[in-house]
Amino acid sequence: MLNIKKKDIMFTGIQPTGLLTLGNYCGTMCNWKDIQKKYECFFCIADLHALTTFSRSGSNKNSIKNNFSTAILDIAALYLSCGVDPNRSTIFVQSHVYTHSQLYWILSNFVYFGELSRMTQFKQKLSLTVNTPINLSLFCYPVLMAADILLYHTNYVLVGSDQKQHLELVQKIAHRFNSIYGNIFIVPDILILPVGNKIMALQDPTKKMSKSDKNTNNTIFLLENIHSIYLKLQRSLTDSDCSSSCIRYDILNKPGVSNLLSIFSCMTNKKISILEDEFKNCQYSIFKKKLSDVVCDTISEIQAIYFKLRQDEDYLIDVLIHGEKNALKYSINKLDDVFQILNL
Ligand code: TYM
Numbered sequence: 001m002l003n004i005k006k007k008d009i010m011f012t013g014i015q016p017t018g019l020l021t022l023g024n025y026c027g028t029m030c031n032w033k034d035i036q037k038k039y040e041c042f043f044c045i046a047d048l049h050a051l052t053t054f055s056r057s058g059s060n061k062n063s064i065k066n067n068f069s070t071a072i073l074d075i076a077a078l079y080l081s082c083g084v085d086p087n088r089s090t091i092f093v094q095s096h097v098y099t100h101s102q103l104y105w106i107l108s109n110f111v112y113f114g115e116l117s118r119m120t121q122f123k124q125k126l127s128l129t130v131n132t133p134i135n136l137s138l139f140c141y142p143v144l145m146a147a148d149i150l151l152y153h154t155n156y157v158l159v160g161s162d163q164k165q166h167l168e169l170v171q172k173i174a175h176r177f178n179s180i181y182g183n184i185f186i187v188p189d190i191l192i193l194p195v196g197n198k199i200m201a202l203q204d205p206t207k208k209m210s211k212s213d214k215n216t217n218n219t220i221f222l223l224e225n226i227h228s229i230y231l232k233l234q235r236s237l238t239d240s241d242c243s244s245s246c247i248r249y250d251i252l253n254k255p256g257v258s259n260l261l262s263i264f265s266c267m268t269n270k271k272i273s274i275l276e277d278e279f280k281n282c283q284y285s286i287f288k289k290k291l292s293d294v295v296c297d298t299i300s301e302i303q304a305i306y307f308k309l310r311q312d313e314d315y316l317i318d319v320l321i322h323g324e325k326n327a328l329k330y331s332i333n334k335l336d337d338v339f340q341i342l343n344l
Contacts, residue, residue, distance in 0.1 A: 008155035010035055010191070013044035013094070013148060016075040017053060022220040022295070023209035025082065026196030026266040027160030033083025035158065041089040042152050042327065045075050048094045048101065048144060052137045053212075067096070068317055076316045078222060081306040090330075092323035094148065099331040103147035104140075106338055110176050111143055111169070120165055142166040146173045151331035154188045161197040162208060164190060181341045185334075196266035202236040205255035223303060226296050233292040236260060238284045247279040247287050257284070260291055267294040 012028055014020065020029075035041060065073075072093055084091050094100055116122065116139055126134060145166050149157055150173075157167055167190045174185040199209045201218035213219050220229050239254040249272045251258045265272050279287045309316065338344075 007040040009153055010039035010156045010158060011042045011149050011152050011154040012158040013046040015046045015050040016071050017050045018211045019221040019223050020078055021209055021211050021222065022263065023199040025222060026199045026263060028158050029082040030196065030266050031158065031193055036085055036088050039156060043079055043084050043089060043091045044148055045072060045093045047072065049141060052135055052141055065313060068320060073313055073316050076320055077306050077309040080309055081302045086319045090323045090326045091319060092327040093320055096324045097327045097331060099151055099328065099335045100147050103151055103335055103338065104144045107146050107173055108140060108143045110173055115169060116140065116142065142169050146170040149188055150174055150185045151334045153186050155186060156191045157188050158191040161192050164192065184337055184341060195272060196262050199263060200255065200259040202232055205237060205259045222299060223306065226300055229299060230292045230296055233295060234288055246284060247282055248276050264291050264294065267298050
């Protein structure tokens, strides 16, 4: 009898808030094309997570076509432009698959208040918010991540290093549930890319590049004008230490150059040590020019595919409806198991 081994499952997601950044790209998306060869992949558009920072001013309103907002179609087109192959992988909108919010509630009974209070991202967001109330959802956010992941028999989760602590909590929740009810959930491994897993702000390389940064010179957006990207990289902060070997990877003493080397390595797939060698005797200005060229080339390619795909909304909607059906088919089995075991 033919014994066909099923591929392991990889799950990942991004919040569709604002425009995606070079950080999102280097931390995960640059690997999406290749990872589909190895694993069966689920790419989630995490719109329920995006509600945690939802503005009630009405500015989130945008046109809706068959349940798909402009923002969702933008992100779907960007996922595809970065190499997601809908014939091979599942790409879907989190809020369209009801199993996520149901498992979320169940899992919230298996997480402690203290554990969620220790989440660094939550603490950071809390410290930035003065005199405004904090949503409960912001606090519970990692539990929803646990539901997303555990519904799909996920073996691997690809994320940037800022999500590591959340993923460790997901592992803990799965272990805790399994220790009471038997092996219901697979405990997923965390996949963090060796380079690019934490891209830093261009003008302040001690903090993470983020789409919500008030200083837009800190962030490169994937759909930004190419000339503007070029200028931002040219103006990016390097380090004052201009000793013999200027272009070297040293996060502590040369955070600016180290960050640019990480970006260069992601764009070219060249090891950092090879790049250090290549630019050993170069001035910062030459290094930055080469870097700007490779970043702009890569992003131009993505944008060319994006703008073409974005015109065909019917195609994007078809892809998402197909993904939604597949995601539901997979996740409903796991939710049924959980309901049965809890006598629900
Ligand atoms: P989000 O939308 O904040 O970020 C999406 C992915 O991009 C990575 N990332 C970065 N990587 C390197 N450098 C940066 N500067 C940078 N900024 C962001 C993040 O680590 C992440 O991998 N909660 C998640 C979305 C999510 C999810 C999931 C992820 C929802 N459910 C299940 C994995 C599995 C989030 O807000 O990511």
